[in-house]
Amino acid sequence: MKAVGYIRLSFKDQSRYSLDAQESSIREYCIKNGLELITLFKDNGQRSTTFDRLDFRALESFVRRHKGLIRYLIIMEHDRFSRDLSEALSKINKLERDYGIKVVSVDEPLDIDPSDPSTFINRAFRYATANTELLNIRSRTKRGIKRARLEGRFINKAPFGYRNGRDHSGKGILILQTEEAKIIRSIFKDYIAGLTFKQTTFNAQQIGFKLTGHNAIGRLLSSCLYAGLIKIKKNDEATKYIKALHKAIISEADFWLVQEMMGKNKPSKLKLSKDFPLKGLLKCHCGKYMTAGWSRGRKQYYLYYHCITHRALNVPDNIVHKQFEQILKSLELTSEQILYLKKELPARLEILLSEEKYQIDARQRMIQELDQKMNSLEEHFIEKHLDFETFSNWSTKYNVERQQIEQNIAELENYISILVQTVQLLLKELHSVYDICRQCGQIQRQMILKLVFRYGLSFEDGRLATYKICPTFGHNIFKLIENEQLKISLQDAVTHNNDEGYFLNFIAEQLIGQLVEHRNHKC
Secondary structure (H helix, E strand, O other), rough: OOOEEEEEEOOOOOOOOOHHHHHHHHHHHHHHOOOOEEEEEEEOOOOOOOOOHHHHHHHHHHHHOOOOOEEEEEOHHHHHOOOOHHHHHHHHHHHHHHHHEEEEOOOOOOOOOOOOOOHHHHHHEEEEHHHHHHHHHHHOOOHHHHHHOOOOOOOOOOOOOOEEOOOOOOOOOEEOOOHHHHHHHHHHHHOOOOHHHHHHHHHHHOOOOOOOOOOOHHHOOOOOOHHOOEEEEOOEEEOOEEEOOOOOOOHHHHHHHHHOOOOOOOOOOOOOOOOOOOEEEEEEEOOOOOOEEEEOOOOOOEEEEOOOOOOOEEHHHHOOOOOHEEEEEEEEOOOOHHHHHHHHHHHHHHHHHHHHHHHHHHHHHHHHHHHHHHHHHHHHHHOOOOOOHHHHHHHHHHHHHHHHHHHHHHHHHHHHHHHHHHHHHHHHHHHHHHHHOOOOOOHHHHHHHHHOOOOEEEOOOOEEEEEEEOEEEEEEEEHHHHHHOEEEOOOOOOOOHHHHHHHHHHHHHHHHHHHHHHHHOOO
């Protein structure tokens, strides 16, 4: 009886069996069972979740041409055949139905009955186990990639300016290429100087830049790797940048300047300005939001809010801005709300800084590894296994690497310390909505004010007015009305009080987010 064999190994295979071990096992099985092994098909570096593999396609073509001649397909284990339960069972049925070929592993008897329920259950269990192992492999790989990134390692193919290398521990790291680094610095310098992409590309090509393709310069200018940063983006979370282990080619300040020049920080649809704090809040009596602009007077320009439909209605800034500022100062937090923020802000900061603390731990472990290697080096030198020159070279290399890691740790610890101190100072200044808005950027400020004045503001009889305000500040309503600071309906003046927890959490999220973003861009 004639048979063919099939063996497989993927690029990232964690199987304990090599291709040689699989082949040897299949040949022994054929000899033991009196089978003539006509040929052996070998897939090296092919995935287990699909049968679209080079040699497996050749196997199917072979048995199709020799239909009726081949009786068995021998594999070492079923996970070498496939790790997908449904695909594997379907392919086994197809081979037997169309070509009369029985698939058998070396730990199964040759006369096994595929139609027997116990055989089906046994094989289904094997493929399900293999599928589970595949999922575990993928999960471990993802965790490894995440861990490497948090340690500041770039794990993909090195970009222009670097090459892939290994550090003292054998882990991947980017090695700077001096000549290519000069070209990159020139590209950033030209673009910052105001040259166009076309001019920047031409100048770069004159000094050896050989990358081609659409927007090659644009992609290079957008890469944070050249600033010594690793970009991490989690699901449903903001993008974060951490310090990389490889040497930077340009400064972070130059990188962020280029991103701003390229328009990477997309503006919101509503064009906000510090000159127009009520834009997106102040409404006309027709219900439309009023726009803002400057109007030329006899001697100077004046700022007005006006409606694009009712152009005769103009609200001068010198009146409404003062009223609005006083309203925000009068929207005070209660002692309980301040206490809540004093607990919530540090807790949120602790979560946000968890990755930085992981990086510190990882780098401290790297220092311990270096110290162990240094001790071993000294022992070899004392025992005269190394000459002085070799010892000196390796000792210098370890010391330089240790200093660089210590500097990274110091920078991270300083970053954490500054953020913690900033939050502590911030909490001392939080007493009202005005204080909160002072700490936020324009977009965060607009989002908070939209929640406070969720129905917008209007200007009636010389005063700002609104229909309802956020319940978090409902305790300030009577004070605002008595002082004639805000015109507001007493009937159902606030919405339901179950919004308070959400709003305070939102404030904490915006304050911490703005603080960390500001520090990341400032570094």
